[in-house]
Structure formats: structure tokens, C-alpha cells
Amino acid sequence: MARLILFNKPYGVLCQFTDGSVGADRQTLSDFIDVPGVYPAGRLDLDSEGLLLLTDDGKLQARIADPRFKMPKTYLAQVEGDPDEASLMLLRQGVRLKDGLTRPAEVERIADPDLWSRDPPIRFRKSVPDCWLKLTIREGRNRQVRRMTAAVGHPTLRLVRWRIGDWALEGVQPGEWKEAPIMSFLR
The missing domain is CATH 3.30.70.1560 (Alpha-L RNA-binding motif)
Known part of the structure; x- marks a missing residue:
């Protein structure tokens, strides 16, 4: 069963699990999410906040992030x-x-x-x-x-x-995450 995580990304957090910049000490997803095998479905800039979806399902990740699906x-x-x-x-x-x-x-x-x-x-x-x-x-x-x-x-x-899509930030505070149901139309 695929997992889907809704994360409220705070300002200044990288949308990746490691920071490859030399000498940088920026927060990454690993500072907030300790769930093996999930990856972001899309990105948010360092200076943007809010909803980031993460999943362990490659097809679902593509369906959410790929512009041709017009999510x-x-x-x-x-x-x-x-x-x-x-x-x-x-x-x-x-x-x-x-x-x-x-x-x-x-x-x-x-x-x-x-x-x-x-x-x-x-x-x-x-x-x-x-x-x-x-x-x-x-x-x-x-x-x-x-x-x-x-x-x-x-x-x-x-x-x-x-x-x-149908996923929203209601009830998820900055730096927090929760598991979400996967809508059937995405499968």
C-alpha cells in the first residue's frame, strides 16, 4: 500500500533530505520527517511555505508533480x-x-x-x-x-x-506532517 504524507514546510527548509551545499547548515526534510522511502512529489522554494506531498510510490509521485496531469x-x-x-x-x-x-x-x-x-x-x-x-x-x-x-x-x-488537488493543509502546523488517504482517481 502506497504512503502519502502531507507536510507543512516551514520557511527556509530545503525540499530534499540532504543539503549538498558545501558549508551550508540549512534545515532539510530529514529534520522533520523520519519515514524511510518517501520522496517529495514536487518542490517548494526555500523561501516558500506550505503543503508538500511526499510518497513512496513513483507513479503517484509523477501523477502529482508532472505538469501534463494539470493537478x-x-x-x-x-x-x-x-x-x-x-x-x-x-x-x-x-x-x-x-x-x-x-x-x-x-x-x-x-x-x-x-x-x-x-x-x-x-x-x-x-x-x-x-x-x-x-x-x-x-x-x-x-x-x-x-x-x-x-x-x-x-x-x-x-x-x-x-x-x-484535494489535499489541503488544514490542521497541519509548520514543521508537522500527517499521513493522508490516496484518492482513487490517482491510482
Whole structure:
């Protein structure tokens, strides 16, 4: 029986079990997860937080991570500024990046989410407003959400992946993990 783990990756943690950098002393998945044989199905940047799925099933790992399956991934993004409807519409239509046009995103402004504190905290600036967006994408380019929001003039300050497909972070605190059921449509 395949295993699937939902992990709430804290800010500053590498999405791998070892750190191959010379002289680096960064936290890795092995600092939090002591389950043999599981590997991440996808990645999150060092400066991103939130849901990371790990499994011991190679086919399931590919099904979750491979962009051709268009698994929806939902992010909560704190962005600089106050995006107007035109900026949000650009995200909904797809944004031209250096590596091509993105697929359209589902995006909406949301109230400040009730999230854990981040260490280090986001730098607060009185003269620059910020707001939160909920974005769902169906591809997984490198730093895609950050590049998309920057392309429409609203750089991302904090990024939390909240959901992948039907799996969400509800009830999982930063640095914690839990086993999850594997949906039948993925088998």
C-alpha cells in the first residue's frame, strides 16, 4: 500500500533530505520527517511555505508533480501593492514570462488569512500597502507564482501553498506532517 504524507514546510527548509551545499547548515526534510522511502512529489522554494506531498510510490509521485496531469495547486500570496481588476484579469488570462505564456490562473483577492507567524517576518512598510491573493495554477514552472505576480506589478512578499488537488493543509502546523488517504482517481 502506497504512503502519502502531507507536510507543512516551514520557511527556509530545503525540499530534499540532504543539503549538498558545501558549508551550508540549512534545515532539510530529514529534520522533520523520519519515514524511510518517501520522496517529495514536487518542490517548494526555500523561501516558500506550505503543503508538500511526499510518497513512496513513483507513479503517484509523477501523477502529482508532472505538469501534463494539470493537478491544481492553490497558493495564498501576500503581494506588494493593491492589485486592480486589470492586474487580476492578466493573471486569469495567462502572463507572458521569459519561458512563455503561463496557463490561466484562478485568482481572487482574499481577506488576510489566519496563518502562523513566519520567521523571519515579512518586512512591514507603512508607505507600501499589501494584500492577499488566492491563486490556483495547473502547471509548475520554477518560481511561477512569484514571477506571475511580479509580471503584473505586484511582487510576492510571502507565498504559502495551501492545496494540491484535494489535499489541503488544514490542521497541519509548520514543521508537522500527517499521513493522508490516496484518492482513487490517482491510482
